[in-house]
Amino acid sequence: MAQKKRLLTDISLKGLEIAPSQVRGAIRIVPLIRRNIRNDLRLIRRPYQEDMTVVGLEGKITEPGMKYFSYVPHGLVMSWTDDGSPVAACGGQIVKPDGQRQECGCTSVRLMHRMAKRESANQLRFLPLHLAMEGFLSLFFSGPTIAWSEYSKYALSHGLGSRYETSVSGRYIAGLEDALRVFEIHERQVGVLVFVAESLASAFVVPTPEDYRALHTSLLEDFYGELIYQYSLLYDTTWPMDTTIEDESKINSLADLKGAIAKMRDDWASFQGFMAEGLLQRQLNSQIVYTAGSFLLQRFITDLQPKHKNYIGEVIIRESGELEYLKTYRLSESQTRRAYLLSQLAKHNWNLEATAKALSQTSHDFISRLESAGFGYLLNQAVRDAALKKTKKSSR
Template identity: 75%
Template sequence: MVSKRNLLADISLKGLEIAPSQVWGSVRIVPLLRHQVRNDLRLLRRRYDEDLTIISLDKEMNYCSYVPHGLVLSWTDNGSPVGTYGGQLFKTDGKQLNHSCVSVRLMHRMVKRESHNQLRFLPLHLAMEGFLSMFFSGPDIAWREYSKYALSYGLGSRVESSVLGRYIAGLEDALRVFEIHSQQVGVLVFVAEALASAFVVPTPEDYRLLHNSLLEDFYGELLYQYALLHDTTFPMNVSLDESKINNLQDLRVAVENMRADWASFQGFMAEGLLGRSLNSQKVYTAGSFILQRFITDLNPKTENHIGEAIIRDNGELEYLKTYRLSKMQTRRVYLLSQLAKHNWNLDATASKLGHTREEFVLRLENVGFGYLLNAEIRQAALKKAKGKR
């Protein structure tokens, strides 16, 4: 049984070392190193070639997206190294349909146990599906302000758009030319000094196999624009005080201090994710490991992230993959969270946010949720807004 203390309250890189970054154009990649590798948990990529994947979540809900690969998790219960690794490569996963213009893969569940010690899940899509389904059922009280559609179907079909990593200018070249450290198990990816993604896996061997999978991940449109608009990063130079270097021991200490300063600063650059309060949800328990998804504490004035993590029962981080929400995505889920917090009462929510009812209705219109309200409410808000011009 998983208690609340087993769920991530914040993300810490305890047990990982932040190494000096490498820069290519506007892309900065910060290696994450793990010095104590246990090998009782491994991850393997399973490729898919279809144009579209449809995942059945339950009898009435499906998730549709381009899914280039899944991750297969293998573990042992006694702490011994994972054996016969790679046998899952040829396992059938879902059903394939090929048409003249499109190929489709039909799958069951975001997370599926395939054997006693093997689990398949869809990276990032697991987090995005959780994000899309937040407050999905809509009003639980038949307030007269809501449309018949909202009262019958909740939010209906929710859609969010993103950009494949291959379209982030400079990312493919950066991954191709940058050095992979012998103990590297992950990266922090920055685009024009904005944190785009954090990625951590259990072992260095896993990371080498999954290094280029970052190109198949999806990223927010903002990061795509940043990569186009900026062709370089901010200059960040560190140097040694030669006057204090008299022997090899002095040099060794100076280099260690410099690396520590770099790690501290690069951790500071990622403070929008690291150390932030999280709302976490357990997805699956695999032996002594817990797969969960999370969202940061929805502060509309700063960056916000969704993601997935695997932690040991002692709290050590073994896997992490994150996605940075756009400001519009943050606004949408923030307004939904405030409505849910106030039992979907428009007046109470508007008052809490310091708005009139009409102002709050316009906010819902601007983020694409106007269809939840009946025509009378929407027209009254638009009329009042025009009268103020």
């Protein structure tokens, strides 16, 4: 019961300051500054060179069970201390080999065990963003909880079966590589909000400025949704946003000027925080993945709202609730739609009639909606044919 109280319920930038943004083309990067740096938690990047990674989610990788397949360019190794002292010689620790490498013709494959794996008493390796995506793919994965006659034998036996989502590497986001190369990194910067055509593409936070400098370019190796990729191609500039001192006539001394500039920066930070309102202060559904001393590694998904921006991600927070690590991924409309339909089915015990009624639709319309979302294979063919016939008849 105690752990449930520590589940993340919303994303807050408490303890972080939002600095003025830097703009290049359609890319706006908003620096996040941490004033209280503790050094009792550190993150380092572990690069992988393989073309594909297979992660065993149940038991050993060589044993039967659920697997996750993806291109994984790097992992993150989390090191912490239990007494609040600084992590010693971060990056110099001796670690065990991480997985196995195999050659499959012209393709190299890395075989790994678990998304988050403890490597020593105070060290944990996890796969950034993939931890969140695997959680998203596994939502309602077991399928119907009752053997309703409308479902196919496959759905009743295997649930949703193999699920997949597609995404785009950050290297294909037009202008992102240039922006990361030329933008200034502040002295105490520990993260960024990345906007593409004024749409929040990613929020990224790490524990210390040293970690951030080492991981700054890792944003290029992250994956982004198709919508963000399209925005980067369609737009070559951001909205014009200027801020000035409100009343210059009141500036009569350096102290007045300093106060006016501070207010202007506060107003600008508040506005940039407002731009990320689809993520910040949004209600979350979270899951604790690992407890590491006084730190909690969690993954989350925002409460699904089909007509709003929705995100998945992962965080590391202290027991006090202070944010130490954050990485997010914006879901596309189609990804949101699929997750929303599954959530509604699960909410109504996978009863098609009850779910359709709750969504103010006929059962045939709801079945057509499932078909368009790619879930038609869950239903038996007679139900699909009847819905298709009804839809064609009503469209005449």
